[in-house]
Amino acid sequence: MAMGLRAVRTARGWSQDRLIHEMQRFAEQRLLDIASTASLKTYVSEWENGRRTITDRYAGILRPLLGATDAEGEGEAAEPQADGYADLLSRIDAAGSLSESMVPSFLAQTELLRTMDRQMGATGLVDQMNGHLAAMEEALTFAVLPGARRPIATALAGASTLAAWQALDAGAVDRAWRRYELAKKAAQDAQSPLYLAHAMGEQAYVLADAGRPQLAVELVRDAQRTQPERQSPRLRAWLAAAEAELCAAAGPGMEVAAQSALERATQLLPDDGEVRDTDMLSIFLNTGHLARWRGNVLAKLGDASAMEELYASLDSADESFVRANSGLYCDLAQAHLARGELDDARPHLQKARLLANRTGSVRHRRRVEMLTGRL
Template sequence: MERYAQQNVLDVPTTASLRVYVSEWENGRRKISARFAAILRPLLGLTDRELLGAARRDDPPVVGGYDDLISRIDSAQSVGLSMVKTFTDQTELFRTMDRQMGAAALVDHMTGHLTKLEDALTFAVLPTTRRPVAQALAAAATLAAWQALDAGAVERAWRNYELGKRAAQEAEEPMYLAHAMAEQAYVLCDAGRPELAVTLVRDARRAGGGHMSPRLQAWLYAAEAELCAKAGGELADDCRRALDMAASVLPPGDEARDPDMLSIFLNGSHLARWRGNALALLGDDDAVGSLYQALDSLDATFVRAESGLRCDLAHAHLTRGEYDQAREHLKTARLLASRTGSVRHRRRIDQLTQRL
């Protein structure tokens, strides 16, 4: 808590007082105030409901409940395409806010959004109603999982990816399943299992089969290349082959958004960033040129992406022994990571700073 407060310029009591507060919170003798909840939420990766406590477990159970059940079923039955579009539009709004402001401020909003979608799916009866809701849930759960990973809530990220995969299977949408599996591979990589992550992203490509859009195929190859680079060793050649495959299947032009998969943003500039990142991990001198090309063409609204790109550039300059340039990029990366509240990027910045 003290480190978090120092990094975010917040005032907290002395260490002795904090120890008393923590003890009293754990024993139920003191309520967590809004001031401390704002610190504990990102530190513990918890929602307000999880942090402040849900209903007591010894509350008496509701007897019967058939009227409420039928009401929920009838309500879910009335969910039409217009309501599904509303869910999808809300997910899109959260996606836009996430890339500009970061995930930390959206935890409670995303949790509520997922709860509504899960309820709609839980009480929907017929497949014609369930499938479109399941597709919307798959997209929202995968976004929530990436946000949780960025905020350092690893277990929630994993569970949300599992939710997204189940929803994609129910919706019979191989593209959504492949995307959720491939992003989940990053959890394994961050946990120190890059080889297993490579296996999972390759399985994701097989799961998508012949149903994937060219842009999603390119995205999967690019993800495989990055994970191969992080694994290193014998997978270095696989990394370069995957980058070549990504370039060969990526549609030409500046358009980045995949109309068939709204969570996918990938064009030549984005791929240049991915290529530079992978080559930097392999210690290749060509990385710097690709990364500066990506920086020059980066959309200004992708604030968190710029933080990651600055980290990639710092890594590439460190590999070349260019410490002043690396230091400048890390300085900017840290400012952007603090702006978006990215725990994942701050961790990487700290690791790279130790090499200066």
């Protein structure tokens, strides 16, 4: 923020001496070691004249003091505010006129990224996904009226949830959590209980992976109570199946709850021959997918009937769902291990490891290693 420091400082009505005094007071309160007053006078002068770069150390002091970001401090102009208003109105006008035409492009890009993620994994898509989200956030920021904001917010909610799951799969837990928070805020802006409930349901997996399974169960149950009358049947079935899996992962005492949630998922799933939710393309769930999910839950519960469900799912598995198939092989290995069939578990673990490495799935690799430790 070197080049714009003078503009930001004078906007606050501070002299250079006042800025130096505030920097020293800030550092003293936080036990930070900074340069002497004489040196700081030289630094501030050189920062403002562009002869010295502000280091991260001093930027970390100046940002909270001046209430400015690095980006806001990059420009020299302290004049005149009319230009700022003109730029703001230009962006607002552009967002208003382009919002309808942009949304189909946003959705198409999300669908492309979803397909690439499913087949190749998320590790090579980080920059593309970040750019995609940034474009939607920018459009939403300058869309004023609800009619213009809702379609963009809906698209952002779906893309953010996908980005969050990709981050979780890649082991970037903090980024996953923040993406889910973005998805929830976008869903609220879109007034969409479907996207809000779905983001909450997926976010519960972050808690489960972090060692808070009971809190995860509570969150996915709360998602099911989020205006259920406005949720689609397929989403409700998905949430019930997620609850079953999270209950199974929670350990002893949750077996009955897991079985009950599985039964509810079966009852809720519409028998319409569709694979995806027409109201919410993030949801892939038909009878075949649910059978595989049921096998996953039963394997976690140590139920002997898991084997039949899982092998049936393997026979009908869509090879394009590479990451999901890695999980399926993990489930088969876990089911064999529960029966003490170590030799039968090994080839499934090898295939799971191969697919996890192919997609770069940190989450599945961890599970493979955990199960390998039981051989």
